[in-house]
Amino acid sequence: MTDYRPPADMPYVHGRSDRESMRLGDQAATLEDLLHHDTRYPPGSTVLEAGCGVGAQSVILARNSPEALITSIDISPDSVGRARDRAAREGYTNISFRTGDVYHLPFAPGAFDHVFVCFLLEHLPDPVRALEGLLRVLRPGGTITVIEGDHGSAFFYPRSDEATKAIQCLVEVQRRAGGNALIGRELWHLMNEAGARSVRVSPRMVYVDESRPALVEGFTKNTFTAMVEGVETEARALGLIDEKTWEKGISDLYRTMEPDGTFCYTFFKGTGRKTGPSRSGTPNRQLWSDAKKSACEQAGL
Template sequence: MNTAYVHGYNPRENIRLQDQATTLVDLLHSDTTFPVGSRVLEAGCGVGAQTVTLAKNSPGASIVSVDISEHSVEQAELKIRAAGLANVRFQQGDILQLPFASESFDHVFVCFVLEHLKEPGTALQKLKSYLRPGGTITVIEGDHGSAYFHPDSDAAQAAIQCQVELQSRAGGNALIGRSLYPLLVAAGYRDVWVSPRMVYADSSKPELVDGFTKNTFTAMIEGVRQSAVEKGIIDPAMFDKGIEDLYRTTEPDGTFCYTFFKGMGKA
């Protein structure tokens, strides 16, 4: 799988991913459960931020979680061990070249992975080959073009666009959420269904202001500053103003919206 993880592999990113998973668990996973005895493939588990929720929601399922990064797999194993969960097995591997037999899983789960791939459609087709007939896939992706906020800010939008541009240059697509339906249909899945999951944060929802606006979204954008400046995408002063304005949306009179997309289909 020829791709680059634009957010980087570092302790701060690990913390951001965990904040994201914890904050959004109900929004994204209240309807993510798998039957007792089913075999589930989590493709692209990263540091296990979503794996813990999968394992807790479906204690009777057998989950195999894979990621291309050996370090991420090690971090994910530590999370599962700390949570006392025993229904997950980890394996390092490229999701385009996994050593599993065809039709060997009942369900596939993919979260925040397709956005980083040069050929997400090819990945979806390959993952379909691991599903038994009638098996299901669940895909969750964000869409940075869905971010809007008050007070509005051209500088903040420019800072967000830096992340979109960097991900595009790395071969990914930070706007992929809006494309889930056609991607799944083109990959051959049946009965495809996509639902938007909006995060809306204002001062009446302090847990979302801290967990999502500050510690997930703004932290993600802030993390690309060096790369964006070095590649000449933005002036440093403009970027810093954009981050300042994103934090401004977390004040008592500010608001922030962002939409995730959750898609499902059958093999």
């Protein structure tokens, strides 16, 4: 089977620059315990990660489940190349990468024991359709895990109308690109509508003040504020905000990082299952064997 070649113009509101790649790495490292501490896959199980991007979350999955075999896909060949290089640099051989469109998955029905999705649905015009496709390639009884943020959950001190307007620019730019930056609050309904069962959603709040300097740097500055700053050109071009308001808004977001400032944001993590009889936990052995061979070849082993 050859790799699917996705359309080159598939929108990604944050862009695919080196700076964005660095931001994604900072985000993954900062949020690893909060988002991933309760995701572990058993030895021999096969896992599909959809929308892997540059592999920032992928290497965490590989590290936390070293005996699972992870197949990670993304629509961008450039991102897949960066993800493959990242995994090779860090020495992970239980993960392989390929290009693929979440709406047209190049896998047989029931091919995977587990599916993992992180920060993908927010960029899609039809998230339910994507989830339906992911459930199709999940075996009966298998699990699906979905993590999304919600920019409407950002609260901070000192309060600033300009900072709120700057954040709203990101929400609007993403909406016009076909995405939904407020999708976290909808996760339970989306997963159920797609056909997942036993769905449970847990909020994961990041709270930041001066007693947590790693989060001030890693989340408020390098993850969230950097993400807002990244849409300045689009927001200004669309006439969503004037220069003075934008500059004051960004300045006020940085103001929340000072000793008397605070910042909080909520992610949502949903888990569910595909209905139907399970195979008593038996993994997809042939896929495991083929994918492990592919991962080793990519690592030059």
